[in-house]
Amino acid sequence: MTVLLQSSGVTYVRSNRALVNEVSLSLCAGELVGLVGPNGAGKSTLLNLLAGLDDCNAGSVALDQRDIKKIPIAQRSRLLAWVAQSGPVNWPLTVERVVSLGRRPHLSAWQRLSAEDQLAIDNAIALTDCENLRHQDATTLSGGERTRMLLARAIASDPKVLLADEPIAALDLKHQLQTMHLLRNFASNEKGCLVVLHDLSLASRFCDRLYLMDEGKIVSEGIPAAVLSQDNLRKVYGVEVATGGDEIPYIVPVREL
């Protein structure tokens, strides 16, 4: 399997605190990998480092087998797309226009959208179920609709690696499922997706592998069933959980420890 994204010993220190502490992980082509852990574990910070938005204090990130710091920013934006947890939309653009911004990495400053670009935009809008929102003002969307639109923007840029920060946190049940299927399909043979999730049931059902993070460190990694063991969850989240289901696993918090 081709490794698309790899971090080795990545550390990020702010105010004398290691928010991310010697994290080594990898994302291969065809994989949907979940990043789980309690609030403040450093998941989003790690994602920013992996996206090349921040520079780590130690360690390195390799995108497509090259040091991410050495990849020109324009080229990086064609290889990797990053979806923020709750990205702002500052002007009342239409949803279609916001999604079309995803094509920017492929266009020069004066180039207009080609038929091929429009196809990618339409495809992304269809995949994220944004068709009925297409001509709506993006600033009037609900939290969930906005997340879907921003995900569509990322999909439209046709990246090899997709990093999504809690893309289903604000979604209703139907759109949670839809988005997980979308990410699953995205991670086809050529591509990979690393997604931060809080819903452990969906994480264990859809992801190939999981990384469990706590206090800036990866404390467990591997197949979902192994990572989300009673023992691990007790240690990291400090809760007792009820688990069950073979084909469709579920994990429900029961009580605090």
Add this chain to the structure above:
Amino acid sequence: MDNTGIYTVSQKQLYLVLSIATVILFIASVAIGRDALPVVTAVKDLLSGTDSVYAVILSQIRLPRALIALFAGATLGLCGAAMQGLLRNPLASPGLVGSASGAALFAVTVLYFGNSLISPYVLPIAGMTGALLATVLVYVLAGRDASITTLILAGVAINALATAGMSLLLNLAPSPFAVRELVLWTLGDITDRSMRDFWLMIPTTLIGWLMLAGVGGQLDALTLGERTAQSMGINPGQLRWRVFIAVSLAVGAAVATVGMIGFIGLVIPHLLRPFVSHEPGRLLPVSALGGACMLLAADIGVRLIPTDTPLRVGVLTAIVGAPFFLHLIVRSRREYL
């Protein structure tokens, strides 16, 4: 805002209307004055080298005035749109970068010491120097990796410093006449300008414009926030400085030539935004045309409005612009509260 898609004007129509308006206002600006100028005759005389009074009025009075209004107005509109796009705020204006007040301070200093009498080049060159110095000072104050907030604070500090300097000069002015001259200059005015003033203003103006050409797509991406824009291949730090320096150069040149003319950079982008579906990139060229129209129109206005003392063009734009600014604040309060 619910006005997305209400204005179904095509881009071609919008450019056509604004271009035609600019051309008409430009011709009107050449034709209208204390004495009406037969434009066609004047142009013919000028081109054929006939030494008629019309040709002289055209080449030495009307043409520089109209050209300066055209370019300074376009600068103010364009830079307003660029600042609003960069700061993602409809209330941002070119004055925020501090170069306008820097230019004004240096120009007023030159007037105060009477240096403008030495050579006609002194005043505009001093203004330009002031604008550049203010820009450099903002750069030094804010640092290379400045955030938007730091940049604005640095701009505000420079503005305060320049205002303090101007107040000092006014305070120490030897005679009421000197005070009057200084104050009137800051009000903004395009009368009695020559082609020399125009040519002096052009280089930095064009450098500023060229630096802003091509940032449209980056400003569009910035709509989704700096981080997302960064992930889309944009270097936000570089973009900030590019826009800041471009605006400083162009606005500095405009202020050095015509004095302080407010509100064009605020009002024009805001009025035109709905016609370009609120896209910050497409707003840039449109606002340049709109700004040119507004300053040409205001400069014609001051000639047509009969007052005992000649009305200054900066006063007219402020009188029209300030109520509009209030309207904006009231409306944004309704929207965001």
